[in-house]
Amino acid sequence: VRLKKLFLFCIFFCSIALAEVTFVGVVVHAESDVPIVDVNVNIKGTDSGDATDLTGSFIITVQEAGTYEVIASAIGYESESQIITLEEGKSKEIRFELVSRVIQLDPVMVLKERSSLVGLGKNFLRIPGSASVITRRDLDRYSDTDINSIIARVPGVYFQEEDGFGLRPNIGMRGTGVERSSKINLMEDGIPIAPAPYSSPAAYYSPTAGRMESFEVRKGSSQIKYGPHTTGGALNYVSTSIPRDFRVRANLFGGQFNTTKAHINVGGSGEIFGYLLETFLDKSGGFKKLDHAGDNTGYNKSDYLAKFRFNTPRSFSIPTAIELKYSVTDEVSNETYLGLSRSDFAVDPLRRYAASGIDEMNADHTQMVVTGAVKPFENVDVTVAYYNNGFGRNWYKLSKVGGKSISSILSTGNDHPDYALLSAENTDDNVFQIKANNRIYEAEGVQFVTNSRFSLLKTSHSFMAGFRKHTDGMDRFQKVDKYGMQSKRLVMTSEGVLGTGSKNNRLYTAGATSFFLEDEFEVGVMRVTIGIRAEDINVEKKEWKGDATGSGGSWNDPDRTLLPGVKSKELSVVVPGVGLVFQLTPSLSLMSGVHKGFSPPGPGVDEEDDIKPEESVNLEFGFRYRSGLTEVESIVFNNHYQNLLGDDTQFTGEGTYDQFNAGAVTINGLELGASHIVRQAERMIPLHLSYTYSTTEFLTSFESNFEPWGTVKTGDELPYVPRHQLFAEVGLENKQWRSYLRFRYVSAMRTVAGAGQFDPVFSTDVVTLLDFSSEYVVTSASHLFLKVHNILDSHPVVATRPAGVRPTMPRNIVAGVKIIL
Structure with missing residues (x-):
């Protein structure tokens, strides 16, 4: 209706x-x-x-x-x-x-340049390393709100689905781990956006993808300046720009599973002032079916953003601009860590056990960024940005049943003695432990970037220098409530106390001071980009493990009156990189690069626990070809880890947040991207293809408590890195209709380290998804829109974690109107 x-x-x-x-x-x-x-x-x-x-x-x-x-x-x-x-x-x-x-950016354009990872007016043939941009036009084709669907078109980027909506993305690049996107640099408008990228990078946060106007992905040597994670790359969410003229945009959609989406923005610019007001409202009733009851398994997400920009008149002697950005996001999602056993998945992949009936994520995020740009000279610009991110979330979710972790029950399956409790109609009291995973994250920093263009020894240079002072922290203050099932409903039978219980009262803090230098210059047909990043990092963990009552217990100091246990670590790192681009013809270039990969470690579990940072040497070589409406890019890469780092989050194990060193690992891959537009009279047929081939190998044998690794032998492959990924898209456009069809293929992945043939119990299924969208132009100001996601209604196993196997979203039809005034 x-x-x-x-x-x-x-x-x-x-x-x-x-x-x-x-x-x-x-x-x-x-x-x-x-x-x-x-x-x-x-x-x-x-x-x-x-x-x-x-x-x-x-x-x-x-x-x-x-x-x-x-x-x-x-x-x-x-x-x-x-x-x-x-x-x-x-x-x-x-x-x-x-x-x-010759480019002479005014301060307003400098602000936009610094919010981008690929820059303005850049010739993509001359960018060292891999650079991909998902444009507004790409996004308009499907109006996706799931970041996984959006980035699937970029070669060299991997992701593991978790909830089917993209609310909790797990993204990696060039073989880095995908767990909670903790090994890549997440940014919004060139500013770090992860809630605590140093003290707790696995924070389960992603900006609202549906309100962005584009996305940028940088991999290779030229992305080291962003930090702190430099092995894989950086993903930049580019928010809606302040428009040059007054403009109103509204996308209003509705569809299956009680889906409603509204994306509305209004803004404009004058000579010295510009503004943008935007909201994105996203709601779904969910596609999973709870045992015993038809409760909502979806989510409700509200996002609000405001931008205000002031700039001096063009006649001003020292052009200056300043922009304030403020955003607020609120999410309530009825999501759970509890998946299904393989036997139950085979019967109904959309089933959800009754034991997870009250699981709920409640999350709030605020961001404030103030950025100023000044041009003291025609060839010099300076930007300074202050940022503050706050993220509070309480994921109230099932943790244990009958004293056993949900992951251990579902890894055994229907034969586990406590399996029947997952869907029981009545149980004893205190059977279900539901943990309030209550965390508060804060991040704050100042970053300074200056860019100058000059000529030295008859060679033009573009020299950039940057500085960032950053602090962040995570306050982990949790509790466990106990429930029993009474007449098909969960009823609390024992209420916990926040800050009590094992590992439920911790404070992580970190500080980092970083510098980078980068120079870009030409020598004949060769463009050289050489850079270096230096960083001083300190991390600290405090644990209130004592018993404030004096009765000899542990983890019973909710008011933090006793002295905490403290573990800290300090380290300094220098990350160099160099990229070369050989311009063979106006349309063809070769590129190569080498850089150091790095990810900072945590403080460790105790004084004897000396966790080493993740370090690697990364090579790439490839070519780019662009002529007319044809573009081809192919890159071969090798990441050689001296030391791979793993985190024991509840997503991957027991949730201790301990870290594990894995020693040497090598990852090899091929990235291929090609696009072409066929013109036929008044029609256009856009074509796009991307492919990624990856191989991984542990070079040492070891024993690990890290669940995805376990017992590793030399030659084993890493989990959750597919051998093959393919994305293909074809469209048909004319003045009245625009229709598109896209296909995604992901080969089966190991879910634990191993070698030889895949064991079906420890692997995902092959994923093949087909989507369709169409848009009818009624007037220049109004378009009708239709999208069918997962046309074939396939239900592959896309993951076996956090606990149990998981499906992708089933077929979903969404329709609506797009308005531009």
């Missing part, structure tokens, strides 16, 4: 459709014929316009036929305009060839 009402509203709203005409075209570099990204193409005297994507393509629809002046402008290029006459009912193809000019 809701869906029907939404469609009726869309039809009513869009009944103002007129006979429109369309400009389609491409913008290329005049000398190399390489498409240029982020070119603003506008029709003079109107609000109609578009920005080119990575293929240099743009589409603009106007209300009526006539003669128009079309202007193309981009940072680093001379603007060009053309006078075009359009006939009613026809589209017009336009080609712009822009000439390069």
